[in-house]
Amino acid sequence: MLVIKDLHIAIDGKEIIKGINLEVNAGEIHAIMGPNGSGKSTLASALAGREIFEITKGTVTFKGENLLEMSPEDRARKGLFLGFQYPVEIPGVSMVNFMKTAINEQRKFKGLEPLSASDFLKLMREKQELVGLHAKLTNRSVNEGFSGGEKKRNEIFQMAMLSPDLAILDETDSGLDIDALKVVANGVNKLRTKNNATIVITHYQRLLDYIVPDYVHVLYKGKIVKSSGKELALVLEEKGYDWIKDETE
């Protein structure tokens, strides 16, 4: 699904990611953990195609194609989804209109006809229920006036609507109380199939009580310094990141 080889990423000439290798296969959930400033969000944004991040070295293939040559919208249309850490507000644009546009752009890209209004509304209702997003929110403008938890839930809702092959969830758990966290995790678990993959980026272990990853990677100072099974998260929870720091420095 996703193969990252020796990836280096810089912003304003300063190198943030200093050579990462990672392979994510269909059906897998990977967690990327690490202390603040380790480069987690940079990696997520760069994979989604944000231009301010400069790829200085390395390759990334997504479903066998060179991801780095694609525009951000083509990455999305090909099935890469980024759940934003800070979802932006778009005043005056209803969620319904936004999602309809997004879905139909994706369908156009795949050579499919636009979804009929009734099919679209059916899909909306189904996915709203799945992630527990209140129907009134989808009638509002994109993220406008949403609480922190609602915004995150809305990201998972969009993920459910677009059913991506690879979802990268960037600190989706930050700012969530435990109930909201459960709802978000529940959504991710329900959407999991053997054909799709998820990368969960998080600072805290607690999300991983609800989303059980196949692999845990620790990102520190722009490098993956440890990769292991899910038990690694528990070690981190117990010992904190200092343990990693001590080990690597």
Add this chain to the structure above:
Amino acid sequence: MENSQEQILSEVTGSEYKYGFTTDIETELIPAGLNEDIIRMISARKNEPEFMLEFRLKAYRHWKTMEMPRWAHLNIPPIDFQQIIYYAAPKSRPNPKSLDEVDPELLRTFEKLGIPLEEQKQLAGVAVDVVMDSVSVKTTFKETLAELGVIFCSMSEAIREHPDLVKKYLGSVVPYTDNFFASLNSAVFSDGSFCYIPKGVRCPMELSTYFRINAANTGQFERTLIVAEDDSYVSYLEGCTAPMRDEHQLHAAVVEIVALDNAEVKYSTVQNWYPGDKHGQGGIYNFVTKRGICKGDNSKISWTQVETGSAITWKYPSCILKGDNSVGEFYSVAVTNNFQQADTGTKMIHIGKNTRSTIISKGISAGYGQNSYRGLVKVTKNAAGVRNFTQCDSLLLGDKCGAHTFPYLEVENDTAIIEHEATTSKISEDQIFYCNQRGLDNETAVGLIVNGYAREVLNKLPMEFAVEAQKLLQISLEGSVG
């Protein structure tokens, strides 16, 4: 970061005007220039009664004493009023009884503009009056409307057939002395639409006029008059397009609305005159005076405008709130891209008691466009209990355009409650990236964001027009994102 945003904006807002074709049709012109003989000639061609000629001549004599206004935040190159042709008419039978008598070339023109004069409009329930260059070409649905006593016809016809109504109301809201362009219009106006809704009638369909400038070097001076008697209602739509020409063309229209007791008039405009090219060459000078009077108690006048065209726009659709409890509304979206300039807004003159007004203005500037909101809220001494709410937003796409706000408040009665809110914003790169990440390209993203920004105003348009306006907003900004 700034660069990529700039680039996105300029790419999205650079496309071409889509209505820029000309129609090869035989046109009857009079010589260029303006003097009393020309005015007599126009009046004679239209077989006008004596009072109209007098009205025109008085206006002309007054106009000669006036100077072009300079107070607007506009850079207006000098206009040689003697170089303009003041009357141009497609040569065809003057009063087509059916569509078969209309020049087929003309019908094709309106088809290209997406204005089918026949069945489609019938299905949509819109009555259309079409004004090409200086004269009204065809009014549809006249018979259906006549059964209700609604008069909807060209201004020329109204002057001939309903001289008493015209005499009573023409110039009653915008007098011929009002301003430079209104005086000019009063002297030379050639046609326009007239609309009369009798007492107690709710006009069952939208009335709509499409204006088209076709001939070269001509000015278009149309005059529209709407009179709504007690307890009546009408919704009126106006659309405008013009061919692409290298020279500037002058459009100086006057619209007057009279609303009597409990009457309501909704006036919607989608103005898409040719805006000139990317370098500011050509385009229409749009100097328009629009004013309505809520003459009766509990009456209401609502202006909605989507202004995407014209090289220069100078336009302030206003309401005189004379009747007690009367309501004035102004909803506006104005786009300036490339080298377009707009100085637009409204005047709400509160005279009656408990009168209310709402002003929502959304300016969008891209390229080198300059967009100014200019609005007056005036509360006279005896107007107790006045309420006004003004919201004035500016959206900037890129860093070479400008947005300006000139609000004026004159309050002589201290029971008035006046609110003014203003914001200036930019489309952020975060918003565009968020849309990109959901599979939208830059153009679609900007179109969506701009339409969202303008939604409050677009919602006020009749359904059919709203869809057109949304597309227009997107088109007029194509190539500006980048």
